Amino acid sequence: SAVISQKPSRDICQRGTSLTIQCQVDSQVTMMFWYRQQPGQSLTLIATANQGSEATYESGFVIDKFPISRPNLTFSTLTVSNMSPEDSSIYLCSVILDRAYEQYFGPGTRLTVT
Amino acid sequence: DQQVKQNSPSLSVQEGRISILNCDYTNSMFDYFLWYKKYPAEGPTFLISISSIKDKNEDGRFTVFLNKSAKHLSLHIxxxxPGDSAVYFCAASGRVSNFGNEKLTFGTGTRLTIIP
Incomplete structure (x- = not known):
């Protein structure tokens, strides 16, 4: 497995502001993903972070709201823009190592928007 | 449209007994299934997986069973x-995403409590 860290671990933000979440992996990985877990809900895939190109977003998620960067094979950021209380969630990054389907998750960032 | 369903939000089991967590799916294109365990304030931890070409996979105390005709899988512990007390998510993958086979669709989770 890989060691995956996320910063910040939690934050409380005001409506209308933006927050950038960082995901760092201790080894180079091919694929990185960003998920959201809203309170009491399952994990929902936001997008795939592609190294050197634009992220691939899932239905219901757009780049203007959730811009993603992936400058290299070990690092990615997710920005939650123009936040509203509905964005209060846990945001998680995940990676795929040498297996095609097993994903390993970071510890998550708990975001509360007031 | 919830393609992966865990109908039991919670389950309590006596220590030493068997825990059985269930998961149903609706999409017949799913061909790989995974179980994750999640403690509070931590990310999900991969537990065990099974390919659709198998009906059983075992790893120590954990066994996953797959019934393709019923579109049902279960995790036996x-x-x-007591350390098994956590939220368990099942997830499925297959030829359903627009960029490859790697997309995981998660169930809503079952909170397992082991009673000492």
Whole structure:
């Protein structure tokens, strides 16, 4: 497995502001993903972070709201823009190592928007 | 449209007994299934997986069973230990995404409590 860290671990933000979440992996990985877990809900895939190109977003998620960067094979950021209380969630990054389907998750960032 | 369903939001089991967590799916294109365990304030931890070409996979105390005709899988933990208390998510993958096979669709989770 890989060691995956996320910063910040939690934050409380005001409506209308933006927050950038960082995901760092201790080894180079091919694929990185960003998920959201809203309170009491399952994990929902936001997008795939592609190294050197634009992220691939899932239905219901757009780049203007959730811009993603992936400058290299070990690092990615997710920005939650123009936040509203509905964005209060846990945001998680995940990676795929040498297996095609097993994903390993970071510890998550708990975001509360007031 | 919830393609992966865990109908039991919670389950309590006596320590030492068997825990059985269930998961149903609707999309017949799913061909790989995974179970994750999640403690509070931590990310999900991969537990065990099974390919659709198998009907059983075992790893220590954990066994996953797949019934393709019923579109049902289950996770058996035996014997159950207090450290197994966590939320368990099942997830499925297959030829359903627009960029490859790697997309995981998660169930809503089952909170397992092991009673000492």
């Amino acid at each position: 035996v014997p159950s230990q």
